[in-house]
Amino acid sequence: MRVLLIEDEKKLSDFIVKGLTQEGFSVDLAATAAGAEDRRLNGVYDLVIMDVNLPDGDGFSILEAMRREGDATPVLMLTARGSVDDKVRGLESGANDYLTKPFAFRELVARARVLLRPAEKPVDVLAAGDLTLDVRSRRVTRGGRRIELTNKEFALLEILLRNSGRPVSRAVLWEHAWEGSFEVDSNVLDVHMGRLRRKVDADSPVKLVRTVHGVGYQIDVPEGA
Ligand code: CA
Numbered sequence: 001m002r003v004l005l006i007e008d009e010k011k012l013s014d015f016i017v018k019g020l021t022q023e024g025f026s027v028d029l030a031a032t033a034a035g036a037e038d039r040r041l042n043g044v045y046d047l048v049i050m051d052v053n054l055p056d057g058d059g060f061s062i063l064e065a066m067r068r069e070g071d072a073t074p075v076l077m078l079t080a081r082g083s084v085d086d087k088v089r090g091l092e093s094g095a096n097d098y099l100t101k102p103f104a105f106r107e108l109v110a111r112a113r114v115l116l117r118p119a120e121k122p123v124d125v126l127a128a129g130d131l132t133l134d135v136r137s138r139r140v141t142r143g144g145r146r147i148e149l150t151n152k153e154f155a156l157l158e159i160l161l162r163n164s165g166r167p168v169s170r171a172v173l174w175e176h177a178w179e180g181s182f183e184v185d186s187n188v189l190d191v192h193m194g195r196l197r198r199k200v201d202a203d204s205p206v207k208l209v210r211t212v213h214g215v216g217y218q219i220d221v222p223e224g225a
Pocket of ligand 1: 007008009051052053054
């Protein structure tokens with residue numbers, strides 16, 4: 001992971017470079033706005049960490065130029081303590097996050113890692129064991145065998161699979177399958193869940209749908225299955 005650090009305070013930049021390098025990042029340093037511009041035009045970075053006040057300009061101008069040019073590299077701004085204006089201006093200019101000086105190094109690393117986390121790709125096919133649900137084609141199979149579901153059953157299975165291994169509350173199930181209806185009708189929910197369960201589990205020795213008493217339902221693959 002390549003990081004561009006734009007910071008003119010030598011003590012601070014030495015400390016950040018050393019720390020980030022130890023954390024496995026590859027860090028380039030620019031101590032001026034001009035230096036930052038040069039680095040930025042000649043390198044590709046996964047993250048930019050920038051100080052607001054630089055001897056020959058400010059971080060906002062660099063950030064605004066980046067965003068104007070369509071450069072979407074995540075930017076973490078380092079702002080002076082208590083400067084609300086700086087934070088607001090930074091976020092308005094397109095900063096992804098900011099950190100107020102002085103900060104703990106651990107916090108810098110934690111924030112950097114969040115910004116470097118790749119955007120979650122939308123998943124088209126959800127699965128648990130040999131059960132699959134294709135969100136786009138709306139095809140559901142168990143062990144390769146096609147299962148025909150009603151719209152409600154499909155919605156219930158989808159939210160259960162998206163939370164595979166965790167219980168999904170009755171309220172969440174209801175909200176997902178009966179959009180716009182606020183009052184959970186437990187009988188109706190249980191009837192649909194019962195039908196879904198039969199379609200998914202009746203023909204297989206491995207039961208994937210579980211009742212979580214007092215909560216709702218859960219899908220998981222039993223150990224050893
Ligand atoms: Ca500074």
